[in-house]
Amino acid sequence: MRYVRDALLVASRSRLASNVKLFEHSEFEQAIVRAAERFGVNEQFVEKDYYVTDRFGLAD
Numbered sequence: 001m002r003y004v005r006d007a008l009l010v011a012s013r014s015r016l017a018s019n020v021k022l023f024e025h026s027e028f029e030q031a032i033v034r035a036a037e038r039f040g041v042n043e044q045f046v047e048k049d050y051y052v053t054d055r056f057g058l059a060d
């Protein structure tokens with residue numbers, strides 16, 4: 001029974017985490033800035049790629 005309970009707990013956490021979008025996070029802009037610096041590209045490209053990936057469900 002313990003394994004079933006643990007599996008249900010993990011599944012419920014996964015569903016909860018999948019409902020939260022990164023762009024809703026308070027540090028979203030900072031993440032964009034850091035990624036742009038890390039890869040040496042314009043922040044607009046990083047943000048655009050995030051939204052395209054999110055829209056098409058490629059990050060799931």
